Amino acid sequence: MQEGLTNFGVIGISGRGSGMLAEMLSVEGVKVTAVCDKYEDRAQNGVKIVQEKAGYTPEMYLDYRELLKRDDISAILCCTTWITHSRVAIDAMRAGKHVAFEVGGAASIEECWQMVRVSEETGKFCMLLENCCYDRNELALFNMKRQGLFGEIIHAQGGYQHDLRDEITYGRETRHGRLFNFMNRNGDLYPTHQLGPIAKLLNINRGNRFVSLTSMASKARGLHEGILDNLPKGYDLSTFNFAQGDIVTTMIKCAHGETILLIHDCTLPRPYSRNYRVQGTKGIYMEDKDQIYIQDESHQHSWESFEPYRDKFEHPLWKQYAKDGIHEGGHGGMDFLVLSAFAKSAINDVKSPIDVYDTAAWMAITCLSEESIALGSMPVPVPDFTNGMWIDREPFRRGKYCLEEVCEEYFE
Numbered sequence: 001m002q003e004g005l006t007n008f009g010v011i012g013i014s015g016r017g018s019g020m021l022a023e024m025l026s027v028e029g030v031k032v033t034a035v036c037d038k039y040e041d042r043a044q045n046g047v048k049i050v051q052e053k054a055g056y057t058p059e060m061y062l063d064y065r066e067l068l069k070r071d072d073i074s075a076i077l078c079c080t081t082w083i084t085h086s087r088v089a090i091d092a093m094r095a096g097k098h099v100a101f102e103v104g105g106a107a108s109i110e111e112c113w114q115m116v117r118v119s120e121e122t123g124k125f126c127m128l129l130e131n132c133c134y135d136r137n138e139l140a141l142f143n144m145k146r147q148g149l150f151g152e153i154i155h156a157q158g159g160y161q162h163d164l165r166d167e168i169t170y171g172r173e174t175r176h177g178r179l180f181n182f183m184n185r186n187g188d189l190y191p192t193h194q195l196g197p198i199a200k201l202l203n204i205n206r207g208n209r210f211v212s213l214t215s216m217a218s219k220a221r222g223l224h225e226g227i228l229d230n231l232p233k234g235y236d237l238s239t240f241n242f243a244q245g246d247i248v249t250t251m252i253k254c255a256h257g258e259t260i261l262l263i264h265d266c267t268l269p270r271p272y273s274r275n276y277r278v279q280g281t282k283g284i285y286m287e288d289k290d291q292i293y294i295q296d297e298s299h300q301h302s303w304e305s306f307e308p309y310r311d312k313f314e315h316p317l318w319k320q321y322a323k324d325g326i327h328e329g330g331h332g333g334m335d336f337l338v339l340s341a342f343a344k345s346a347i348n349d350v351k352s353p354i355d356v357y358d359t360a361a362w363m364a365i366t367c368l369s370e371e372s373i374a375l376g377s378m379p380v381p382v383p384d385f386t387n388g389m390w391i392d393r394e395p396f397r398r399g400k401y402c403l404e405e406v407c408e409e410y411f412e
């Protein structure tokens with residue numbers, strides 16, 4: 001290993017993986033010595049990205065299990081498909097490597113338990129790369145909540161509201177993973193972009209937990225209409241009956257009485273929004289229209305613009321990031337921050353700020369929402385992946401990237 005650098009392997013190098021690989025090479029202390037995709041052209045592209053950006057040549061693999069045999073690699077970044085993340089993660093931890101993987105939901109509760117057990121047995125961390133936890137607004141809101149501006153949080157909501165009709169429909173032509181999910185499943189397939197920040201706000205798995213949920217799916221029309229409008233007559237999916245409802249709504253109840261509302265909305269025409277809303281006994285924030293109302297600060301019954309609040313309550317991580325000169329990274333900088341959080345944890349061999357209990361609890365919402373919908377919106381229990389420890393956890397690790405507290409002492 002080159003002095004001062006830690007070796008990483010990257011698995012899954014399609015659109016997202018190639019962007020994350022390039023970004024990972026900008027993180028201090030990181031050396032990517034192995035890249036893998038089951039498609040040779042994509043694996044080769046991974047090699048090229050490293051050569052062009054870092055000036056050295058990583059080993060290329062088509063079978064990730066071969067890559068995992070490498071003793072010199074400390075951690076794995078996995079950007080494969082939703083139904084392969086946990087398998088790669090489990091195999092990586094068993095091979096003695098920390099692992100972080102891209103977002104997506106679980107297909108079964110069993111895969112969540114496997115991740116938890118293997119992480120506990122091996123002592124390796126398993127981190128969902130929920131970049132939205134490091135978004136500038138989300139971190140400012142977290143800071144405001146910790147300073148009591150919203151009072152006691154009563155309700156939070158948000159969702160993944162992103163018109164992905166093209167990406168989904170052309171899944172076979174582009175060898176993309178989403179299409180088969182929308183053909184065969186019906187649930188909140190992508191819950192974590194807003195659930196991650198909400199869970200950290202509500203201390204989930206540390207004094208609070210998700211207890212139960214109920215989900216409802218609308219009918220499915222968006223993909224069908226999009227195909228009729230945009231693809232040649234007779235396209236083979238034009239008569240396909242997609243399983244995934246256009247709008248899936250999920251309500252989660254927490255142990256301390258808070259409610260969470262999640263929306264999955266990816267197959268109808270619309271601009272992007274995660275529609276974040278935080279509401280407490282003293283105020284409310286709403287992402288749509290970027291507005292806020294704080295009882296003792298705002299004019300009675302009048303919305304204010306969020307921007308001045310964001311500036312005033314900027315999270316120190318973002319203050320530092322701006323001072324250092326914002327790196328031209330993906331999604332406005334949050335990709336770089338989540339990768340830095342992962343890389344620093346792996347390099348220092350310490351706990352990751354999003355741990356296996358967070359990963360399991362957030363991902364589990366997908367298969368539980370599928371179950372609830374299949375049962376006519378029956379409430380279903382959410383497993384406690386901490387096995388009771390949520391009421392008395394080991395202390396969290398403080399640091400710049402900590403998502404449990406704002407650790408001012410780590411910033412100049």
Ligand SMILES: NC(=O)c1ccc[n+]([C@@H]2O[C@H](COP(=O)([O-])OP(=O)(O)OC[C@H]3O[C@@H](n4cnc5c(N)ncnc54)[C@H](O)[C@@H]3O)[C@@H](O)[C@H]2O)c1
Pocket residue numbers: 011012013014015016017036037038039042062063064079080081082084102103104129131175176177178331
């Ligand atoms: N956090 C974000 O903002 C964000 C943005 C885009 C995508 N994503 C997530 O990133 C992931 C990847 O997205 P994508 O758009 O690149 O998907 P994709 O389907 O185009 O790519 C997945 C890649 O993984 C590879 N792969 C699958 N199984 C493999 C295996 N067993 N071994 C080796 N390679 C394997 C595939 O060949 C493919 O190249 C998804 O989970 C997606 O939801 C996250």
